[in-house]
Amino acid sequence: MSESLEKQKLKPNKRKVEMTEVEWEIMRIVWDKEPCAAGTVQEELARLKKLHSGSPGKAYSTIKTTMDRMVEKGFLQIEKVRNLQLFKSCISEVDAKHREFRKMLKRAFDGALTPMMQFLIEHEGISKDEASQLRELVQRSEEKSEK
Amino acid sequence: MSESLEKQKLKPNKRKVEMTEVEWEIMRIVWDKEPCAAGTVQEELARLKKLHSGSPGKAYSTIKTTMDRMVEKGFLQIEKVRNLQLFKSCISEVDAKHREFRKMLKRAFDGALTPMMQFLIEHEGISKDEASQLRELVQRSEEKSEK
DNA sequence: TGACATGTTCGACATATATAGAATACTATC
């Protein structure tokens, strides 16, 4: 038995886990409706798709397969109720946003916030309105950390 | 001959073009050193990799294959000098940052800036210092758009 | 109890991405 342990690998799964576009779409529904079945997600997605682009939306099995894979990735978990699978999120919306933001920051701005802000102001055409809003936010946050 | 033309598709290529992590790494080098050969990029990448993580870096053919694909995607272009291929970027650093930022914004914040800022302040631990910096930036930008 | 609706599991295929060895071409030089 001692030998067999050495090479035991049991899926390192330490691989970079990124959330793809479709996965984000699914997560949004799950956060909104969890715990929910794959069918619910599929229908809701189809509804939204038709609403926004007129196109028909993906097949149930497509969504189900993707959601099963998301369980392996650690984004979702399954809770069985009789023969029904209910999906719940394993990662909070805040956490997902955090990851997505940090990934972008690392890629495009070397991980630093200030250069990003600089960029926003110089190139993203922050409007006067947006800038004012922003200033308010910042001031409020300063006040909060004041006390 | 007339028949063969009908099915001519010539690569729609209207597909979503995202820049992957490896591609970002390559682009950073190209922006820095363009026009430059694939070998140059490969060596520089290997140098950086060894510097930061001790690991050996990817093979020349890996980088070359990836760069060729990036030409198809419209990120790079080739300029031939005798039998040598020199790569140049087709997309500016600013543009790439823009895309990456917008992609994140769309995914995680429904495309809106203010919620993102809110999030930063609430969850990303913007420090008092950073907030002040930010306020300065914003004010400067407001002044600029004033005149 | 048996047909129907709904859910789950399997397997399949296309394309994208990451990776790299092998075969081939070109150039300068001894």
Add this chain to the structure above:
DNA sequence: GATAGTATTCTATATATGTCGAACATGTCA
């Protein structure tokens, strides 16, 4: 002009992702 170095092109593998149909299981209700 044969040869050693580079660079380029070709080919191949593994894994990830997007997409689905078909087969199978189960609960419901007339």
